[in-house]
Amino acid sequence: MSASEAIIATGEATGILPTGASRTPITVIGTQAIRETFDDLCIQQAINSRNAPGVTQVVLNPDAHCGYGAPIGCVMVSPSHIYPGPVGVDIKCSMSLLQLDIPAEEIEDRRVRRALIDAICERTPTGAGRGARHVAKGRVVDERLGVEALVSGASLSVCQQMGIPPEWAERCEDSAHLAHDHTADSLAMRLEELRFRNAFPNFCQKIHQLGSYGGGNHFGECEVVELRDREPDTLQAANAFGLRDGHVAFLSHCGSRGIGHQLAMGQFRELQCKFAEWGIPLPGGDRELVYAPLGSPEADAYIDDMSLGANFATVNHLMINALVLEAFQEVLPGCTGSLVYFISHNIARKEIVDHRPAWVHRKGATRAFPAGHHALADTPFAETGHPILLPGNPQAGSSVMVATQGAEKSCYSVNHGAGRRLGRKRAIRELDQKAVDQSFDAADILTNCRQYPRDEAPATYKDFEEVLRSVEKADLAREVARLRAKFVIKDGSAADD
DNA sequence: ATGTCC
Numbered sequence: 001m002s003a004s005e006a007i008i009a010t011g012e013a014t015g016i017l018p019t020g021a022s023r024t025p026i027t028v029i030g031t032q033a034i035r036e037t038f039d040d041l042c043i044q045q046a047i048n049s050r051n052a053p054g055v056t057q058v059v060l061n062p063d064a065h066c067g068y069g070a071p072i073g074c075v076m077v078s079p080s081h082i083y084p085g086p087v088g089v090d091i092k093c094s095m096s097l098l099q100l101d102i103p104a105e106e107i108e109d110r111r112v113r114r115a116l117i118d119a120i121c122e123r124t125p126t127g128a129g130r131g132a133r134h135v136a137k138g139r140v141v142d143e144r145l146g147v148e149a150l151v152s153g154a155s156l157s158v159c160q161q162m163g164i165p166p167e168w169a170e171r172c173e174d175s176a177h178l179a180h181d182h183t184a185d186s187l188a189m190r191l192e193e194l195r196f197r198n199a200f201p202n203f204c205q206k207i208h209q210l211g212s213y214g215g216g217n218h219f220g221e222c223e224v225v226e227l228r229d230r231e232p233d234t235l236q237a238a239n240a241f242g243l244r245d246g247h248v249a250f251l252s253h254c255g256s257r258g259i260g261h262q263l264a265m266g267q268f269r270e271l272q273c274k275f276a277e278w279g280i281p282l283p284g285g286d287r288e289l290v291y292a293p294l295g296s297p298e299a300d301a302y303i304d305d306m307s308l309g310a311n312f313a314t315v316n317h318l319m320i321n322a323l324v325l326e327a328f329q330e331v332l333p334g335c336t337g338s339l340v341y342f343i344s345h346n347i348a349r350k351e352i353v354d355h356r357p358a359w360v361h362r363k364g365a366t367r368a369f370p371a372g373h374h375a376l377a378d379t380p381f382a383e384t385g386h387p388i389l390l391p392g393n394p395q396a397g398s399s400v401m402v403a404t405q406g407a408e409k410s411c412y413s414v415n416h417g418a419g420r421r422l423g424r425k426r427a428i429r430e431l432d433q434k435a436v437d438q439s440f441d442a443a444d445i446l447t448n449c450r451q452y453p454r455d456e457a458p459a460t461y462k463d464f465e466e467v468l469r470s471v472e473k474a475d476l477a478r479e480v481a482r483l484r485a486k487f488v489i490k491d492g493s494a495a496d497d
Numbered sequence: 498a499t500g501t502c503c
Binding site for chain 1: 498499500501
């Protein structure tokens with residue numbers, strides 16, 4: 001039986017995979033059209049993850065596709081083990097949304113939008129590369145403050161020193177990540193140890209990347225908020241989120257940049273060496289699925305490194321939002337902005353699953369706690385559920401959703417976007433540059449790119465409507481607002497040849 | 498995702 005034949009559909013929206021008589025099957029979220037997008041390797045990765053030691057549940061989301069060890073677009077739960085691969089190479093890659101008090105009409109004029117693009121690009125660099133690409137009005141963070149950000153995340157002190165409104169920390173899924181022993185001191189010691197071992201060449205250059213987007217699928221996007229409907233539930237959620245219908249908002253997607261990459265790769269390498277040295281069998285024979293039992297020095301080290309990367313990503317996002325707000329204020333003096341939410345889709349968190357604590361690894365998956373969830377008790381979202389930020393593509397729009405009680409079936413998780421349909425190489429080979437650029441022009445969506453990267457064109461992503469239909473039919477979440485793109489900030493250097 | 502080949 002081939003891997004894809006192992007999918008058993010149990011309804012319009014969910015399917016299961018048999019993975020052995022005694023285990024809970026994999027939960028698959030997706031309409032039939034979506035399930036057909038899962039290729040054999042993606043399914044095989046899900047099965048390997050499900051059969052891996054200590055794993056009690058795996059959820060495959062509609063945006064799933066092949067990843068490092070585990071599919072991007074999956075949730076893996078373990079009460080006893082931690083898995084670096086199912087967090088991924090970009091630790092705490094996340095979404096954030098800034099609501100501005102600007103009516104949509106004020107940015108209708110293309111010249112205003114062009115000025116905004118320039119003002120934002122002067123502050124927030126895009127692209128990979130050594131350190132932050134030089135930008136005229138970026139913010140330089142020195143070594144001492146960089147260390148403080150890595151160790152304590154978006155603390156009051158860090159926010160104040162970086163010009164981040166401290167109240168934004170309350171609008172974070174997690175504003176700070178602690179060490180394995182729940183202290184920040186151990187994180188500081190771990191960071192010192194890593195630097196002593198020279199695990200961070202060019203540390204200061206990596207710190208300079210605070211406030212930058214990076215490349216690949218990372219982006220900043222100016223949106224107009226369009227509430228889904230005027231039903232009381234939608235209005236209550238929109239109100240709690242601080243969303244304003246018909247007004248401008250700014251959506252950001254980025255992660256922990258070079259430092260998270262260095263931390264993740266270092267962990268993969270070290271654990272793979274230990275598995276080889278000790279002759280431990282690899283789950284599904286895949287070295288990308290190495291793991292560590294909780295309580296072991298290896299697990300402690302991974303949790304610490306993940307937290308360091310996660311704190312960088314958090315401060316990076318908040319600084320980007322502060323810089324974007326500053327750019328808006330330069331072009332449209334007097335405007336104000338407030339953070340709707342900052343939420344990750346590449347992180348492992350300790351949560352309660354089936355009444356006991358477990359590490360929930362979300363790899364290209366978004367936490368989805370509904371109204372009344374115990375973990376939201378002391379947050380602004382206790383009565384509504386927190387905002388779920390899902391990038392679709394600039395032409396289909398992006399979505400703000402909120403979880404329903406049905407999200408329990410997916411370990412309180414949803415997808416993290418549309419998911420890739422075409423591989424990058426194939427997209428570059430098959431898509432016509434002129435057609436891609438003209439499609440943006442026709443939709444009146446401006447970009448900072450001279451040429452929009454073909455491997456990031458909307459056509460390279462799955463049908464966003466079908467993905468959202470999968471989420472709603474499975475009764476995981478409902479849409480609160482659609483975000484309509486007005487301009488995109490992205491690394492366009494690859495398409496420039 | 499990534500100092501995308503030190």
